[in-house]
Structure formats: structure tokens, C-alpha cells
Amino acid sequence: MLNISPIFNAMLRNKSSVILMVLQVALTLAIVSNAAYIINERLELMQRNSGLDESQLFSFNIFTFDKTVDIRQQLELDEDMLRAIPGVNDAVAINQVPLTGSGDSSGYRAQIAESGAKIVEAGVFRADAHVLKTLGLTVIEGRDFTQDDVIYATGASQPNTVIITKAMADQLFPDGHAIGKDIYQFQQPLRIIGIVKHMQGSWLDSSYVNNNIFLPVVHPRSFKRILVNADKTAMDKIMSNISERMLALNKGRVVMEPIKLAEHLRDQYQSDNLMVNMLIIIICIILFITALGVAGMAIFNVNRRKRQIGTRRALGASQTNIITHFMIENFLMTTIGIIIGVVLSVFLNGYLMEYFSSSRIAISYIIVTTIGLVLLGQLAVLFPAQSAASISPAIATRSV
Amino acid sequence: MLKMNNINKIYRTDLVETHALSEFNLNVKEGEFVSVTGPSGSGKTTFLNLAGLLESTSTGTYELDGINVVGLNDKQLSKIRNEKIGFIFQGFNLIPDLNLFENVDVPLRYRGFNSKERKERIENALEQVGLAARMKHLPSQLSGGQQQRVAIARALAGTPRFLLADEPTGNLDSLMARQVMELLEDINKSGTTIVMVTHDPDLARRAERNIQIVDGQVCDFTLYQNNKAATEHAISA
Amino acid sequence: MFFYYLKLAKKSLLQTPITTALMVLAIALGIGVSMNALTLNHVRSANPIPEKSQQxxxxxxxxxxxxxxxxxxxxxxxxxxxxxxxxxxxxxxxxxxxxxxxxxxxxxxxxxxxxxxxxxxxxxxxxxxxxxxxxxxxxxxxxxxxxxxxxxxxxxxxxxxxxxxxxxxxxxxxxxxxxxxxxxxxxxxxxxxxxxxxxxxxxxxxxxxxxxxxxxxxxxxxxxxxxxxxxxxxxxxxxxxxxxxxxxxxxxxxxxxxxxxxxxxxxxxxxxxxxxxxxxxxxxxxxxxxxxxxxxxxxxxNEVVGNDSNILVGISFMFLAVCLINTVGLLLAKFLKRAPEIGVRRALGANQAQVFLQHLVEVGVLGLLGGVLGLVIANIGLLILRNQFDGFDVLATMDMSMFIAAPVIAISATILSGLYPAWRVCTTLPSIHLKTQ
Structure with a gap:
């Protein structure tokens, strides 16, 4: 029943349209499989756990221009005022806010700098003892800061104690037991008193996003960031008049618009989000176009072969035979396209890896796309094949 | 007008070689009305295609209106077709999307006439075939006979020296066929050379001279009136 | 002759409205998506101070x-x-x-x-x-x-x-x-x-x-x-x-x-x-x-252009290629279907170059339509980008050169894809289509 060779020979006689079909399937396969892989890469990136409850956090910047203001004292007053607002769980003046794309980082070692010990880059968070509570973090080992750990410094003075993330601890001390050990930026030791499970830092695309260190030091500077942890339900209301409340305490400054951490997070993943959306759109349209192409080509072939089909019908071919003919024809073309397409996919992926630091495509993406394309092709050819099957055998006997 | 000497036309495919015309000789004088007959597959169509410069000969010489056309390029051949030859087909071959005016306009466009001259010529040609009133109609709105008259108008609009008609009445009933035939005869009387391929012996008889093609060669050279019976026999065989 | 070809193109495109719509849509989508990606890339790769960038x-x-x-x-x-x-x-x-x-x-x-x-x-x-x-x-x-x-x-x-x-x-x-x-x-x-x-x-x-x-x-x-x-x-x-x-x-x-x-x-x-x-x-x-x-x-x-932007441009141009291949297929089908008419035109004196040009003009009109619609699609896309993403008001804005580039790319790409079908139809022997079917 399945006479492939005559179908194949018929295809060979119609080279140009077959080549076009094959090319289209091959390119579609290469684009869709690679795009799907990139989409998945990005979705995984975006779904990483930040370790924070972004929906409960917001931050704002203040700039004190009035030189008569005692900033250290004013910060205390600000914090007290903020912490007293109903719905606010905690608030802290801090040098950088996670997930925002801006902040400080430094390299730390398990020994002094001159030892040449491996340097571990980390985001540096400087704030008072409220920092972990405001971020919603708890230590999994050791203890949290107390107010005694905190120093207030205008210059280079460093505190004696630090809390670091588990990821950073694992890199500095692969054998474990980081609690109680000292780490160094240069020569001064910083004693690790606590470890938090996980928190992403400010730069989500950096290799050290999970390495973060908390220093109990407050620098009373004119430019400060304030991080607030508030109940989800009360957030918008609190944010709406934060500026008035702050200025009521002191007018010698500018208070910037408060922004939710969730919004910062969205901004940070903006380019990934854009990539995902664009690629999804491209995949949808390309499948639509390819399906149209397959159907269009089949319709054209049916029209061209009307007499031939009628003659076949007159000579005893059943409707199923005719449909099968077109399905097999499409299957053959798709298959050739897929063989070329797989090569093309791997080649494209190789190119993306070489020049755009992408990773090796998982073979499953190619397989799934392949199956999808075969089904799409068969589906697209079904309607024209049915219309071919309904051609009356009488057309063959109609005179010239 | 038309001189073919030792023409050979061979069609090749991967498997077979067909000698459609071999050692074919024909001479048509200016102003003649020649009919060409022959059994199916004898080479009539090939002759028509060669004579109309739609295909080129494999070997031999062909002179049309004093011009040796063998070896001319596509552009030169197209120009000769456009200026010197008028075609009339069995199936009329009017372009269905174009109205009568636009159909007659086609060869004139390629001729490069300005719009004023084209308009004049189109109107005259349609006038001549009695369809000037319907120039905005589409071919599908006309009867077969009318369509063929439009095709004739199209062939005449460029005032060709030479008309090639391929079964011009093949698709028409006898009344319409007679009208078309009379039109062709009028055109011939006004000086245009006509070569008409047909299988209708009655029609062939009306020409001044009849040529029969059998197996790719000119086989007989008689005036048709003299041996009508023999010819009829040959055709039905 | 050009206007005659334009008139024929108009007739031909209106003759098969669905095929025409499909082709225009395919070109427009291809152009729209790739112009969108190219615009994002274009702003990133722009020379901010061309008169002095070498100094x-x-x-x-x-x-x-x-x-x-x-x-x-x-x-x-x-x-x-x-x-x-x-x-x-x-x-x-x-x-x-x-x-x-x-x-x-x-x-x-x-x-x-x-x-x-x-x-x-x-x-x-x-x-x-x-x-x-x-x-x-x-x-x-x-x-x-x-x-x-x-x-x-x-x-x-x-x-x-x-x-x-x-x-x-x-x-x-x-x-x-x-x-x-x-x-x-x-x-x-x-x-x-x-x-x-x-x-x-x-x-x-x-x-x-x-x-x-x-x-x-x-x-x-x-x-x-x-x-x-x-x-x-x-x-x-x-x-x-x-x-x-x-x-x-x-x-x-x-x-x-x-x-x-x-x-x-x-x-x-x-x-x-x-x-x-x-x-x-x-x-x-x-x-x-x-x-x-x-x-x-x-x-x-400083890697201002960015990897993503380059990947998007690459993929969207491959996508455009698929759209164009699709168009080649449809054009081929459409043109070959019209071979009898072309046979008549050839018999009536049209030379190959004229037939070729006639088809290229038609293809060019398709490209122009596709390009203009593509511009609309691209700008709708950019509008969405500007609304959805912060800071895209500069990045996702077409400048004059992009407005010109879109139809130019569309027309030249479409003409490129029309070359083969037009060549096929103009080199077909006219005689085989003149006999009555």
C-alpha cells in the first residue's frame, strides 16, 4: 500500500518546490529548537530563588543637603519613625539594596591579601543590627548581629564581625566550619559570627550573585538608601506618604520615590523577559507561517494534479489512498527537512555558544521540535489532502 | 514571405529523441492564404511554433519577410513576433482578467506606441471585427465567436504582415466558424499573408493553397479542389 | 512600460486576494519582527558622535x-x-x-x-x-x-x-x-x-x-x-x-x-x-x-550592543528568511499557474526581459505592501515594548533611517525571492501553453 518510491520520484520531478519546503522545515527546526532552548534558559534564570520576599520589601533614597543636619542622629530618628508605622515590620538605612543592579562589592579571602589565597568576590551590605530582620533573613548557623556589633564610621574603620551567605562560606571554606573563622579584605580580620542560608545580591547576572556579606557598620553619608519591610497589604499606603513623613522630621533633604523590590526585580530581568517574549512571538509566527507554507504548497499541488488525481480515482484509488499519498509526500519532505534541520540546529547552537556564551542545547529540544514539526506538517496537509480526495473521478473523462 | 529550407526539429528527453520535422521545406509568397493540414502528431503544431518563432529550429534555414531568423536572440525574435506576426489560436487565448480593450492593447504595449496611437489602433481593430461597442467587456461575457473576433482584432491591431492561425474555428459552431472564416478572407484580400493550420477539410479548401504535413514532411502540394476525396481519405486514416 | 507593469501587478494581486494577503502577511511579519529586533540593536550600535568618533x-x-x-x-x-x-x-x-x-x-x-x-x-x-x-x-x-x-x-x-x-x-x-x-x-x-x-x-x-x-x-x-x-x-x-x-x-x-x-x-x-x-x-x-x-x-x-540584542537580530533575520522562502513558494505557484497567459504575451511579442520585469514589478509591489505593513507591525511591537518595559522609550524608537530601511529591506528581500519564480516563468517555452487545454 505504502508505495514510497513513486511518490519520491514524483517529488524529484518537482525539485524547486520540494527544495523550498525542505529548506523551510530545516530553518524552522533550527530556529524553534534553539529559541525554545534559550527561552527555557532564561525562564530558569528568572525563576531562581532570591532568598527574599520581594513583595514585602520596598526601598527609597534620601539625599541630605543641609550641612547642619547630624546625619547619624537623623538616621536613628528616621528608622525609629519608620519602624513605628503600623504595618512596617522593620526598616534599616543601608548602603545597597539587593536586586536593584547597583551597589558595592569587594573581594574577600580566608587569609590576608598578601597570602595569595583565593579571592571570593561578594556583595557588601552595610547597615545596623536590623539588617537581617528587615531583609526577612535568619541565620542558619551562629548568631544575628546585636547593637554592640555595630560601629558608626565616617572613614575607613571596619567592624570586627560579619555575617555571610552560605554560598560565600562554602567558597571561602570548602571544608565547612566557617563560624568563628576570620576573613580578610586586606589585612584586618573580620570574624564570621553567622551564616544566612541564601540571598541574591544586587547584580543578578554576576557570577557571585549568591555571595553576600553583611557588615555591621553605618556610614552617616548625605546619600543613603532606606530599606523597609512591610506587610503586603499595607505597602501601597505606607509608600504613598513616606516622603511627607520623612520631610516632616527634617526638611534639609530630598526624598526620592519609593520603589518595591518586586519592581526592581522585574527591571533587572527586563532583558531576559524581553528575550523570552520576543522568542515566543517568533516561534508562534514561524510555526504559523510554516504551516501556511505547507498547506499552500499542498493546495497548489492538488490543483495542479486535479486530472491526475481524478484519473487515479477512476482507476480505482480510494479516497484514503489519495489522502495517504499527500500525507506521505509531506512526511518525506518534512523528514529531509528535519535531517538538514538537526544539523543546522546544532550548528546554530554551536555558533551561539562560541560567540554569545550560550550553553549546549539539550537534545530533547531538538527531538520535541522535530515531533512537533512532523505533526504540524501532517496537520497542515490534511485539509488539502481531503479536498484532493473529494475530486470526482469524472474529471478524468471530461474531454479536452 | 516565409521560406523554410531543410528544417529539422528534434525534441530530446532523457530517453527518446523525436524528429518532429525533418527536411521540411516550405515557401509562402506574400499575400497568399495557405492552409496546413495533417493527421494528429504529424508535426503541424511544431511547424506552427517554428513559423511563429515560438521555438527555434534544430537545423535548416528560415527566412521571414526577408529576414533570416535562425540564430536571432530572444529580444530580436520577440520584436519580429510583435511587429510582423499576428497569432490566432483555437482556444482564443484571450487574457481573462483583461477587458477587450486591454487584450487588444497587449501587443501594442510591447510595441512601445504612445497611448494615443494605441487607442486609435485598438478602436480601429475592434471596429473591424464589429465589437467596438463592447470594449469594456471581459472575454467571459462574450460568445466563442465574439472572443475569436477579439483575438483576430488583437492580431490585427499591430498591422502584421503575416497571420498565423491555429484551428481558428475549432471551438466554434458552424455559423460562427463561417463568420470568422469570412473575416480572415477579408483580411487576406487586404494584403496580409495568412497561414492557417486546420484539420477541417472544408476550411482548408477555402484557402488558395493547401499543404499537408505527414511524418514531419510536406507531403502533397496540390490545390485542394482537385482531389478533395483523396485528402479526406488521408485525414481519416 | 513601468506603469503598465504596475497596472498588471495590481490586477494580478487583486485576482488572487487570499494568496496576496498571505504573501504580504508573511513578508510583513518577517519584516516587522526583524525591524523590531534591528531597531533595538540599531540604537545600541549607534554612533553617538559620528563627526568626532575617530578623534x-x-x-x-x-x-x-x-x-x-x-x-x-x-x-x-x-x-x-x-x-x-x-x-x-x-x-x-x-x-x-x-x-x-x-x-x-x-x-x-x-x-x-x-x-x-x-x-x-x-x-x-x-x-x-x-x-x-x-x-x-x-x-x-x-x-x-x-x-x-x-x-x-x-x-x-x-x-x-x-x-x-x-x-x-x-x-x-x-x-x-x-x-x-x-x-x-x-x-x-x-x-x-x-x-x-x-x-x-x-x-x-x-x-x-x-x-x-x-x-x-x-x-x-x-x-x-x-x-x-x-x-x-x-x-x-x-x-x-x-x-x-x-x-x-x-x-x-x-x-x-x-x-x-x-x-x-x-x-x-x-x-x-x-x-x-x-x-x-x-x-x-x-x-x-x-x-x-x-x-x-x-x-x-563596554559591550554596549549586548549579546541578547545580537542573538535577537540573528534569529529574527533567520525568521525573515523562512518568511521569504515561504513567499518564494507561493510566488512560484502563482506565477507558474499564470504560464498560459505569459505564453500569450510572449507570442504577442513580449520578450523574456519584459516578462521578467513584469513579474519583478509585481513582486516589488508585494514587497512594498509587506514593508509598509511590516513597519506598522514593528511599530506596534515597539509601542508594546515601550509600555511594558521601563527605559525603553529611547531603545524602542525608530529613527528615520529605520523607517527607510524597513521598506527597502522588504522590497529588496522580496525581489530577491521573486527572482527565481520570475526567471522560471520567463524562460518557460511559450508554445507549450498556447494549445487549448
Whole structure:
């Protein structure tokens, strides 16, 4: 029943349209499989756990221009005022806010700098003892800061104690037991008193996003960031008049618009989000176009072969035979396209890896796309094949 | 007008070689009305295609209106077709999307006439075939006979020296066929050379001279009136 | 003849409205998506100062010790120290060059009811305006003397002038920056190079600063850097003066060298400067050196275009290729179906070139329609991008060249895809289609 060779020979006689079909399937396969892989890469990136409850956090910047203001004292007053607002769980003046794309980082070692010990880059968070509570973090080992750990410094003075993330601890001390050990930026030791499970830092695309260190030091500077942890339900209301409340305490400054951490997070993943959306759109349209192409080509072939089909019908071919003919024809073309397409996919992926630091495509993406394309092709050819099957055998006997 | 000497036309495919015309000789004088007959597959169509410069000969010489056309390029051949030859087909071959005016306009466009001259010529040609009133109609709105008259108008609009008609009445009933035939005869009387391929012996008889093609060669050279019976026999065989 | 072909194209396209719609849609989608991606890429890869991009050079210095590292591929810091900026300027005073750093102020006005606003500012030198071709509406830069002996003078940009004063010539008036009075000496014309090449540290497509203050005021008012401060060694920084004397890299530095001789000379000067500093005990590394990158090299070095943008352009052009292959198929089918008509035209005297042209004109019309619809699709896409993503108002905007590029690419791509079908139809022997079916 399945006479492939005559179908194949018929295809060979119609080279140009077959080549076009094959090319289209091959390119579609290469684009869709690679795009799907990139989409998945990005979705995984975006779904990483930040370790924070972004929906409960917001931050704002203040700039004190009035030189008569005692900033250290004013910060205390600000914090007290903020912490007293109903719905606010905690608030802290801090040098950088996670997930925002801006902040400080430094390299730390398990020994002094001159030892040449491996340097571990980390985001540096400087704030008072409220920092972990405001971020919603708890230590999994050791203890949290107390107010005694905190120093207030205008210059280079460093505190004696630090809390670091588990990821950073694992890199500095692969054998474990980081609690109680000292780490160094240069020569001064910083004693690790606590470890938090996980928190992403400010730069989500950096290799050290999970390495973060908390220093109990407050620098009373004119430019400060304030991080607030508030109940989800009360957030918008609190944010709406934060500026008035702050200025009521002191007018010698500018208070910037408060922004939710969730919004910062969205901004940070903006380019990934854009990539995902664009690629999804491209995949949808390309499948639509390819399906149209397959159907269009089949319709054209049916029209061209009307007499031939009628003659076949007159000579005893059943409707199923005719449909099968077109399905097999499409299957053959798709298959050739897929063989070329797989090569093309791997080649494209190789190119993306070489020049755009992408990773090796998982073979499953190619397989799934392949199956999808075969089904799409068969589906697209079904309607024209049915219309071919309904051609009356009488057309063959109609005179010239 | 038309001189073919030792023409050979061979069609090749991967498997077979067909000698459609071999050692074919024909001479048509200016102003003649020649009919060409022959059994199916004898080479009539090939002759028509060669004579109309739609295909080129494999070997031999062909002179049309004093011009040796063998070896001319596509552009030169197209120009000769456009200026010197008028075609009339069995199936009329009017372009269905174009109205009568636009159909007659086609060869004139390629001729490069300005719009004023084209308009004049189109109107005259349609006038001549009695369809000037319907120039905005589409071919599908006309009867077969009318369509063929439009095709004739199209062939005449460029005032060709030479008309090639391929079964011009093949698709028409006898009344319409007679009208078309009379039109062709009028055109011939006004000086245009006509070569008409047909299988209708009655029609062939009306020409001044009849040529029969059998197996790719000119086989007989008689005036048709003299041996009508023999010819009829040959055709039905 | 062209208009005749246009008329035939119109007839032909209207004859098969569904096929035409499909082809136009395929081209439009292909063009729309790739123009969208290309626009994003185009703004990123734009030359922000084409008239001078070969003459302006970002200066980098390898001042770190062996332990320090930066994230650049050649391990060079992006910025330089304050002391190097001052030294180099003193030692090569004949070369036009400028140091600058981003800072910011709370602005107050004479009017006590004016609510203070926070504005980013640039502490720089008078050469900044000449080097980057910034024009003035009123006044001009502070004098060169101010670069040496500081004074509270300020240049504000057109936009800020509107915001503070509602526009107009406000030269000589005072504004208060962090409570200090500054006299306005110039109001600069709106200037927004994209990318913001002269300082890519905080946002490559950020708006330019609206306030310019003399760099010489740095030690006087102790302006903080609103950009990056990169250190690499243990330094005790207790005062602002400590920072000025330190190895912290926080200054952007540009040099203007108009020809190769000047470039060679300046490079020569740089290497002698490096040697001199080595003798003083700085610049410990073996590869201590200075490098100069012109604007284009600097943008590439900073990876302004970005991988994603390039990947999107690549994939969307492959996508366009699929759309075009699709169009080739449909055109081929359509044209071959019309072969009998073409046979008649050939018999009536059309030569191959004329038939070929007739079809290319038709294809060109398709391309034009597809291109225009593609432009609409691309702009709808960009509109969505602008609404969905912050900061895309600049990136996702087509400029004139893109508006022209879209139909040009569409028409030429479509004509390219129409070449084969048109060739097929014009080389078909006319005779085989003239016999009655």
C-alpha cells in the first residue's frame, strides 16, 4: 500500500518546490529548537530563588543637603519613625539594596591579601543590627548581629564581625566550619559570627550573585538608601506618604520615590523577559507561517494534479489512498527537512555558544521540535489532502 | 514571405529523441492564404511554433519577410513576433482578467506606441471585427465567436504582415466558424499573408493553397479542389 | 512600460486576494519582527558622535598592583584616579583633554517655596563642551581660568532651565546646589548622545546630566561620586583629601587627538608617564600601561550592543528568511499557474526581459505592501515594548533611517525571492501553453 518510491520520484520531478519546503522545515527546526532552548534558559534564570520576599520589601533614597543636619542622629530618628508605622515590620538605612543592579562589592579571602589565597568576590551590605530582620533573613548557623556589633564610621574603620551567605562560606571554606573563622579584605580580620542560608545580591547576572556579606557598620553619608519591610497589604499606603513623613522630621533633604523590590526585580530581568517574549512571538509566527507554507504548497499541488488525481480515482484509488499519498509526500519532505534541520540546529547552537556564551542545547529540544514539526506538517496537509480526495473521478473523462 | 529550407526539429528527453520535422521545406509568397493540414502528431503544431518563432529550429534555414531568423536572440525574435506576426489560436487565448480593450492593447504595449496611437489602433481593430461597442467587456461575457473576433482584432491591431492561425474555428459552431472564416478572407484580400493550420477539410479548401504535413514532411502540394476525396481519405486514416 | 507593469501587478494581486494577503502577511511579519529586533540593536550600535568618533579617546591606565583585578577582558580599569587625571593634564597641557565625574545636588532656588529637587550633575572642565560639541543657547562655558582657580559657576542644560525658570536667558542668576550659591554662566542646548558614551558606568542609555560644575571645585565642595568607585588595595580613606590622593578609580577621562601624529605623540607621553610613576613606586604591574580607545572601540569594549540584542537580530533575520522562502513558494505557484497567459504575451511579442520585469514589478509591489505593513507591525511591537518595559522609550524608537530601511529591506528581500519564480516563468517555452487545454 505504502508505495514510497513513486511518490519520491514524483517529488524529484518537482525539485524547486520540494527544495523550498525542505529548506523551510530545516530553518524552522533550527530556529524553534534553539529559541525554545534559550527561552527555557532564561525562564530558569528568572525563576531562581532570591532568598527574599520581594513583595514585602520596598526601598527609597534620601539625599541630605543641609550641612547642619547630624546625619547619624537623623538616621536613628528616621528608622525609629519608620519602624513605628503600623504595618512596617522593620526598616534599616543601608548602603545597597539587593536586586536593584547597583551597589558595592569587594573581594574577600580566608587569609590576608598578601597570602595569595583565593579571592571570593561578594556583595557588601552595610547597615545596623536590623539588617537581617528587615531583609526577612535568619541565620542558619551562629548568631544575628546585636547593637554592640555595630560601629558608626565616617572613614575607613571596619567592624570586627560579619555575617555571610552560605554560598560565600562554602567558597571561602570548602571544608565547612566557617563560624568563628576570620576573613580578610586586606589585612584586618573580620570574624564570621553567622551564616544566612541564601540571598541574591544586587547584580543578578554576576557570577557571585549568591555571595553576600553583611557588615555591621553605618556610614552617616548625605546619600543613603532606606530599606523597609512591610506587610503586603499595607505597602501601597505606607509608600504613598513616606516622603511627607520623612520631610516632616527634617526638611534639609530630598526624598526620592519609593520603589518595591518586586519592581526592581522585574527591571533587572527586563532583558531576559524581553528575550523570552520576543522568542515566543517568533516561534508562534514561524510555526504559523510554516504551516501556511505547507498547506499552500499542498493546495497548489492538488490543483495542479486535479486530472491526475481524478484519473487515479477512476482507476480505482480510494479516497484514503489519495489522502495517504499527500500525507506521505509531506512526511518525506518534512523528514529531509528535519535531517538538514538537526544539523543546522546544532550548528546554530554551536555558533551561539562560541560567540554569545550560550550553553549546549539539550537534545530533547531538538527531538520535541522535530515531533512537533512532523505533526504540524501532517496537520497542515490534511485539509488539502481531503479536498484532493473529494475530486470526482469524472474529471478524468471530461474531454479536452 | 516565409521560406523554410531543410528544417529539422528534434525534441530530446532523457530517453527518446523525436524528429518532429525533418527536411521540411516550405515557401509562402506574400499575400497568399495557405492552409496546413495533417493527421494528429504529424508535426503541424511544431511547424506552427517554428513559423511563429515560438521555438527555434534544430537545423535548416528560415527566412521571414526577408529576414533570416535562425540564430536571432530572444529580444530580436520577440520584436519580429510583435511587429510582423499576428497569432490566432483555437482556444482564443484571450487574457481573462483583461477587458477587450486591454487584450487588444497587449501587443501594442510591447510595441512601445504612445497611448494615443494605441487607442486609435485598438478602436480601429475592434471596429473591424464589429465589437467596438463592447470594449469594456471581459472575454467571459462574450460568445466563442465574439472572443475569436477579439483575438483576430488583437492580431490585427499591430498591422502584421503575416497571420498565423491555429484551428481558428475549432471551438466554434458552424455559423460562427463561417463568420470568422469570412473575416480572415477579408483580411487576406487586404494584403496580409495568412497561414492557417486546420484539420477541417472544408476550411482548408477555402484557402488558395493547401499543404499537408505527414511524418514531419510536406507531403502533397496540390490545390485542394482537385482531389478533395483523396485528402479526406488521408485525414481519416 | 513601468506603469503598465504596475497596472498588471495590481490586477494580478487583486485576482488572487487570499494568496496576496498571505504573501504580504508573511513578508510583513518577517519584516516587522526583524525591524523590531534591528531597531533595538540599531540604537545600541549607534554612533553617538559620528563627526568626532575617530578623534575622541577614552584613556585607561593600568594602575593596579598584582592582586587587583577588574572584570574587563584585558584586566584594565575603566576609570582612572584623581591624581592621575591631575598629573596627566599638567604634563600634557597642549593636548585637549577632559576629566569628569558624575555627582549630584539638591537644587534650591531664591524662592523659599521651591521644593528642593535632586539632580544628577557632572563635575568637569571647560574643554568638555568643545570636545563633545555641546552648543549653548545662552552664555557659554566657564573660562579656562576657572579650571585652575575654582569658583562657584554652573552651566545648566536647556531642559533644566525650562524646569527651573520656564526657559529664557538666565545668565548671571544664582541657583543653590547643596545650599551653596552658583552663578549660571551658560545654558547648554539639549544634548543626549545614545549611548551615553562618555560615561557608561551607571546606565548606558541614561539621560545626560543637566548640571555642569567646574571639576576644580571637587576638593572645595567635596563632591561625592555618583558613579563607580573602584579600589584594589588596602587604603585608609578617612577624609575626602584621602580619596583624592588614593588609588581609587572614579574619574572618566577623554583625550582629543585629531591625527595620527598627535596620537603617536600622546601614546609616547603616556608610556613615559607610566615609567615616571613606576619610579615613584606606583604602577607595580609588569603590564602597567596606558591605552586609548576611540568612541567606537570604547562602546565595543563596554559591550554596549549586548549579546541578547545580537542573538535577537540573528534569529529574527533567520525568521525573515523562512518568511521569504515561504513567499518564494507561493510566488512560484502563482506565477507558474499564470504560464498560459505569459505564453500569450510572449507570442504577442513580449520578450523574456519584459516578462521578467513584469513579474519583478509585481513582486516589488508585494514587497512594498509587506514593508509598509511590516513597519506598522514593528511599530506596534515597539509601542508594546515601550509600555511594558521601563527605559525603553529611547531603545524602542525608530529613527528615520529605520523607517527607510524597513521598506527597502522588504522590497529588496522580496525581489530577491521573486527572482527565481520570475526567471522560471520567463524562460518557460511559450508554445507549450498556447494549445487549448
Amino acid at each position: 575622541l579617546f577614552a584613556l585607561q591606565l593600568q594602575t593596579m598592583n598584582k592582586i587587583g583585578t577588574r572584570h574587563t577582558y584585558d584586566d584594565m580599569p575603566m576609570q582612572i584616579t584623581y591624581q592621575d587625571a591631575i598629573n596627566i593634564q599638567r604634563m600634557s597641557s597642549s593636548t585637549r583633554q577632559v576629566a569628569s565625574v558624575k555627582t549630584g545636588f539638591a537644587i534650591q532656588m531664591e524662592d523659599p517655596d521651591f521644593a528642593p529637587i535632586l539632580q544628577a550633575a557632572r563635575a568637569t572642565q571647560s574643554t568638555f563642551f568643545e570636545m563633545f560639541n555641546i552648543e549653548f543657547l545662552y552664555g557659554g562655558s566657564w573660562s579656562k581660568a576657572i579650571d585652575e582657580s575654582p569658583d562657584n559657576q554652573v552651566v545648566i542644560a536647556e531642559e533644566l532651565n525650562e524646569k527651573l525658570f520656564g526657559g529664557g536667558d538666565n545668565i548671571g542668576k544664582n541657583i543653590y546646589l547643596n545650599q551653596n550659591a552658583y552663578r549660571i554662566v551658560g545654558i547648554s542646548k539639549s544634548w543626549n548622545p545614545k549611548p551615553k558614551f562618555y560615561d557608561l558606568n551607571s546606565g548606558q542609555f541614561q539621560r545626560t546630566e543637566q548640571i555642569y560644575v567646574p571639576f576644580s571645585l571637587l576638593p572645595v565642595h567635596e563632591y561625592p561620586s555618583w558613579g563607580n568607585n573602584n579600589g584594589w588595595g588596602p587604603e585608609k580613606i578617612d577624609t575626602y583629601q584621602d580619596k583624592l590622593n588614593s588609588e581609587i578609580m572614579w574619574i572618566q577621562y577623554w583625550v582629543e587627538l585629531v591625527n595620527n601624529t598627535e596620537k603617536v605623540d600622546f601614546k609616547h607621553f603616556l608610556s613615559s608617564y607610566v615609567q615616571q610613576q613606576k619610579k615613584l613606586g606606583r604602577f607595580e604591574r609588569d603590564d602597567a600601561r596606558g591605552t586609548l580607545r576611540n568612541v567606537e572601540e570604547w562602546l565595543e569594549y
